[in-house]
Amino acid sequence: LVLACGMHQLLAGRLTIGSFTAFTTYVSLYEQGFTALAGIWLNTKQTLIAAGRFLSLLQRRPAILPSVGAEPASCRGHLELRDVSFAYPLAKECAVLKGLSFEVEPGSVLALVGASGAGKTTVGRLIERFYDPQQGALLLDGTDFRALELRWLRRQIGFVEQEPILFDCSLMENIKYGRPGASDEAAIAAAERANADAFIRSLPEGYATRPGEKGVRISGGQKQRVAIARAISKEPRLLLLDEATSALDSTNEAVVQASLEALMEGRATVVIAHRLSTVVRATRILVLSGGVAVESGTHAELSADAGSAYSRFMRHQL
Numbered sequence: 001l002v003l004a005c006g007m008h009q010l011l012a013g014r015l016t017i018g019s020f021t022a023f024t025t026y027v028s029l030y031e032q033g034f035t036a037l038a039g040i041w042l043n044t045k046q047t048l049i050a051a052g053r054f055l056s057l058l059q060r061r062p063a064i065l066p067s068v069g070a071e072p073a074s075c076r077g078h079l080e081l082r083d084v085s086f087a088y089p090l091a092k093e094c095a096v097l098k099g100l101s102f103e104v105e106p107g108s109v110l111a112l113v114g115a116s117g118a119g120k121t122t123v124g125r126l127i128e129r130f131y132d133p134q135q136g137a138l139l140l141d142g143t144d145f146r147a148l149e150l151r152w153l154r155r156q157i158g159f160v161e162q163e164p165i166l167f168d169c170s171l172m173e174n175i176k177y178g179r180p181g182a183s184d185e186a187a188i189a190a191a192e193r194a195n196a197d198a199f200i201r202s203l204p205e206g207y208a209t210r211p212g213e214k215g216v217r218i219s220g221g222q223k224q225r226v227a228i229a230r231a232i233s234k235e236p237r238l239l240l241l242d243e244a245t246s247a248l249d250s251t252n253e254a255v256v257q258a259s260l261e262a263l264m265e266g267r268a269t270v271v272i273a274h275r276l277s278t279v280v281r282a283t284r285i286l287v288l289s290g291g292v293a294v295e296s297g298t299h300a301e302l303s304a305d306a307g308s309a310y311s312r313f314m315r316h317q318l
Contacts, residue, residue, distance in 0.1 A: 042105055064129060069149040075156050076141050077237030077268040079104040079127070084136035084289075086122060095258050096122045097291040099136070102284075103266040106237070111271045111282035113313055118288040120272045127270060128155060138240070158236030158263070162243040164227030165216035171200055172207040176224055178234035187233055194229035194259040196222070228259045239269040243278075276314055285310065 009015040015023075040083075086097040097119045104110045112120045125131055126138055130143055138145045145153060158178075166174050172271050175187040188207070191197040199222055203209045215223040231239070241260065280299045287295035287302070287309050295302055295309055302310035 023125070040055060062148060064132065066150040069147055069152075071149045071152040071315035072141070072143070075237045077106045077142050077156065078143075079238055079268050080139040081123070081126075082137050084126065084133045084138065086126060086131065086133045086135075088131075095291060097126075098134070099290075100291065101136075102286055102293065102296075104238075104270060106268050107266050108283040109269040109271060109281065111273060111279035112286045112288060113273070113279055113285055113310065114288035119291040120288055121242065122291075123288075124159075124240055124270070124272055127238070127240055128157060128159065129192045130287045142219055146188070155234070158234050158267075159228060160224070160227050160231050160239075160240045160241050160263075164213045164215070166167070166213075166218075166223055166226060168210055168213045170210060171226060172287035173205075174211065175229045175233055178232075182206055182233055187229070187286050190233035191226075191229040193232050193262045194225050195255055195262075196225035196229045198257070199225070225257045225259050229254070232263055237267060239264055239267045241269065241271045241273070241278075243273055287313070 007020075010017065010020050028311075038098060042148065056237055080101075080103045082101055084097055084100045085095060087093070087095045100119070100123070104112060106290055108194060126133060129138075129150060140148065140153065140156065148200060162177055165292060167177070172184065172187055175190055176182050178190075179186075191207075200209070208215075211218045211223070211226070215226070220225075224285060250296060261281075271278060271282060279285055285295075285297060285302055286293050290311065297310075305311060
């Protein structure tokens with residue numbers, strides 16, 4: 001519209017070409033200035049919103065506080081869940097676990113089996129005490145988790161997950177991360193028990209090899225064995241395996257399974273798994289459905305009933 005008016009004035013002889021050019025230039029400069037001002041205002045609003053979120057994050061306080069509770073002199077590793085019910089904080093109306101109870105003695109293996117959403121991973125999160133149950137209690141050697149110092153409790157737990165986290169530092173440092181201050185000899189001994197020593201020594205830089213962020217420079221089976229070596233170096237009394245072999249092929253699974261058996265020796269172990277090969281060796285199998293234990297027994301006992309939920313699970317694996 002401005003350009004049209006200026007062109008009309010130019011054709012009518014009321015405006016020179018030079019004045020018209022200067023006018024359009026001034027209009028363009030004003031337009032750029034207002035556009036930049038609008039961008040500055042938008043960026044300022046975004047910065048204020050981000051700063052508010054950052055400050056609210058800094059002001060958050062954990063519901064579960066460390067440095068509070070008892071630190072027993074010893075730990076056998078006897079785990080018990082007693083009538084545990086739980087719902088996540090943002091979905092309190094949807095109970096994930098409903099009156100779940102079980103015990104795991106030192107030296108025994110409990111396998112949790114069930115469809116996705118049955119509550120298996122939630123049990124693992126409660127064992128690590130990321131959350132506390134709304135009803136019931138988790139007990140270690142007869143003592144409620146809530147009465148134990150958080151860091152001491154987590155030192156008693158070894159955790160091996162499906163996709164272990166490795167850091168971009170040497171493999172030696174990754175293994176020692178399980179127990180800061182451990183000697184090189186102790187880390188190497190842990191790697192030997194995890195069947196990781198041979199492949200580590202075959203690498204050009206050996207234990208000084210950097211596996212990359214999240215272990216991208218080594219294979220999945222090798223990452224799992226390093227993670228198992230880390231757990232062994234920690235010398236936990238309670239072991240939690242969350243689908244530790246589900247992402248591996250059959251060859252790597254056999255090697256990692258042998259490493260896991262060395263890790264499970266003499267420890268109370270809870271296994272969360274979908275693969276039949278992982279659970280058949282368990283001392284006891286607990287079948288979960290909708291947060292409730294619907295079946296319990298050994299592999300032989302549960303598979304003898306062709307109509308059981310466990311038998312259906314087995315048929316899906318074959």
